[in-house]
Amino acid sequence: MHWIAWPLPPTPTDSHTDPGVALLSATAGPRQPLPQAPHEHWWALQFTPRVASVEGEALLLEVSATERLWGGREALLAQLQLRSPPWPAEPPAAAGNPSQGPVPQECPAARCPTPFAEAPTSLQALALLRLQLAGQPLPRHLPDGLPLHTLTALHPHLPSLARMGCRTWGALRALPRDGVARRLGAAVLLALDRAYGHIAHNHAWVELPERFELTAELPALATSADALLWSASRLLSALQAWLQARQQGVLALELAWRHDLRRVDGVPIAPWHALPVRTAQPTHELAHLRRLLAENLARTPLAAPANQITLRALETAPLPHASAHLLPPDGSSAAGDQEGEAWHQLVERLSARLGAGQVQSVTLLADHRPECMQRWQPMAEADPVRAAKPPQGEHAPEAVLWPTWLLRTPQRLVMQGHRPCYQGPLRMLAGPHRFDAAWWEEGACAPSACESNGGPSRQGQSGLVQRDYFVALSPEAGRVWIFRERLAHRPAGESRDRWFLQGLYA
Numbered sequence: 001m002h003w004i005a006w007p008l009p010p011t012p013t014d015s016h017t018d019p020g021v022a023l024l025s026a027t028a029g030p031r032q033p034l035p036q037a038p039h040e041h042w043w044a045l046q047f048t049p050r051v052a053s054v055e056g057e058a059l060l061l062e063v064s065a066t067e068r069l070w071g072g073r074e075a076l077l078a079q080l081q082l083r084s085p086p087w088p089a090e091p092p093a094a095a096g097n098p099s100q101g102p103v104p105q106e107c108p109a110a111r112c113p114t115p116f117a118e119a120p121t122s123l124q125a126l127a128l129l130r131l132q133l134a135g136q137p138l139p140r141h142l143p144d145g146l147p148l149h150t151l152t153a154l155h156p157h158l159p160s161l162a163r164m165g166c167r168t169w170g171a172l173r174a175l176p177r178d179g180v181a182r183r184l185g186a187a188v189l190l191a192l193d194r195a196y197g198h199i200a201h202n203h204a205w206v207e208l209p210e211r212f213e214l215t216a217e218l219p220a221l222a223t224s225a226d227a228l229l230w231s232a233s234r235l236l237s238a239l240q241a242w243l244q245a246r247q248q249g250v251l252a253l254e255l256a257w258r259h260d261l262r263r264v265d266g267v268p269i270a271p272w273h274a275l276p277v278r279t280a281q282p283t284h285e286l287a288h289l290r291r292l293l294a295e296n297l298a299r300t301p302l303a304a305p306a307n308q309i310t311l312r313a314l315e316t317a318p319l320p321h322a323s324a325h326l327l328p329p330d331g332s333s334a335a336g337d338q339e340g341e342a343w344h345q346l347v348e349r350l351s352a353r354l355g356a357g358q359v360q361s362v363t364l365l366a367d368h369r370p371e372c373m374q375r376w377q378p379m380a381e382a383d384p385v386r387a388a389k390p391p392q393g394e395h396a397p398e399a400v401l402w403p404t405w406l407l408r409t410p411q412r413l414v415m416q417g418h419r420p421c422y423q424g425p426l427r428m429l430a431g432p433h434r435f436d437a438a439w440w441e442e443g444a445c446a447p448s449a450c451e452s453n454g455g456p457s458r459q460g461q462s463g464l465v466q467r468d469y470f471v472a473l474s475p476e477a478g479r480v481w482i483f484r485e486r487l488a489h490r491p492a493g494e495s496r497d498r499w500f501l502q503g504l505y506a
Helices: 039-046 073-083 122-133 152-163 169-174 177-184 186-196 225-246 286-298 343-354 397-401 448-452
Strands: 003-007 051-054 058-062 117-119 213-222 248-259 272-283 306-318 360-364 374-378 405-412 414-416 419-421 427-437 465-474 478-485 499-504
Touching: 003 073, 003 122, 039 051, 039 058, 039 073, 039 225, 051 122, 058 122, 117 122, 122 186, 152 177, 152 186, 169 186, 177 186, 213 225, 225 248, 225 286, 225 306, 248 286, 272 286, 272 306, 427 478
Parallel strands: none
Antiparallel strands: 003 058, 003 117, 051 058, 213 306, 248 272, 248 306, 360 374, 405 499, 414 419, 427 465, 465 478, 478 499
16 A cells, blocks of 8 residues: 655635635535545545545545556656645735735646655654654654654653653554553554554545535625635635546536625615526636636626625536547657657558568457357458447347357367256356357358367258357356257257357456
8 A cells, every 4th residue: 555645735824814714515425424525635536535634634645546547656646746726825915805806816837846745554654744844854764763743642642652762653662562551551552553554544535525515604795796706716626626536527506695784775685696607518627617707797796795605516517538549640649749650551561571460450240150240350451341330238238148258169068967067067047048140151151170179060051050048157167158059950979959168257
């Protein structure tokens, strides 16, 4: 396992810069270990589903199962630096009131990299991060050299451990376990074992709510569209993180604000006003959503000052993702800035160098017989126009029972009475599925070599194939695909049905 400890952005303390965001409504499912997770937690879920928040101090990401998907550990760390949320933007100080200031701008692209730490366990990574943030040097020997104060469970016992001469994890670990348990409690040993990875540490994972609905109390009354948009910027950032983690884009959202007054000039007004906004296609681009919301707010007059806002995602859809090419497209290189060799030219060159028979392609054939559904042939001779189209799922429901591996030649099975055997007696799970095909052939595909090796026979001189296929269970080989021949005229010397093994399931 590999853990990354990523610090959470500091919360502003100045009264002018405190945005006052209160996550009052984050609707989740039945399991909600972190029901009020802010967007500082959600953004990390696009990299790994195993994200935990520790004491509001840092995020712990377990990336051993996902780093390969990002191109390796270094590429993943680069994406973490690039996509991590910026530090909270400050509203204009000159105005003295955020409700009168313009919309905050994005942080500059050339920002300082966020400090982080890596380690085999989550507690080791968190301890290293704490040392970095405190400006303390890292010990030479890890993890034995880590100070005791970097482990939260040891904080109540630091004075006692200092009097005992213990200042590092290694020194505490060297003490007799029975004595440590009597004097400090079993929780200390449990935390130490978790830190060293001897015992699994069960974290409360961050989970996304099924529906996005986020509420913010405004630090001051908003009396203009610009003030509402400034206050909604944090909520839009949270929406972007929620969409990215779910790999979705928003099609419709709603910004609602609560009026601070119930009457204006003696005229009653509604407590809430909602502004729906739609997009032409799914998107999670923060700048586009902010511009779209600004255009709609500019045309919406405020009936009264607002003291609270709520942002909801009304409709979302999966984002379309373009698959990368295994080979560069025709006439272009992988980088896209240099002219490369076209695909057909590469095939021609390899065929000329290696021989036409060494560069082959598979062609689908319109045939129900499993052994005749495809044909390998030299790629230079392949005719894509004559190839059969792949079958659609709704037109071939029986295809879900087909095996992943076909034998080159069906293998005849031995019989125990009327029961076929393959590494033990077979038990039928599904079937029969009847195949009647190739009656139009006149021996064109007759497998004489197959028949000579005990394979399935043909009806007379035609290519007629009549089989009943079954999914069977072998006590040793697992699930197999077998068939029984249906012959009007049995071969000489045959008095019972012949069974063959043709496929294996992975």
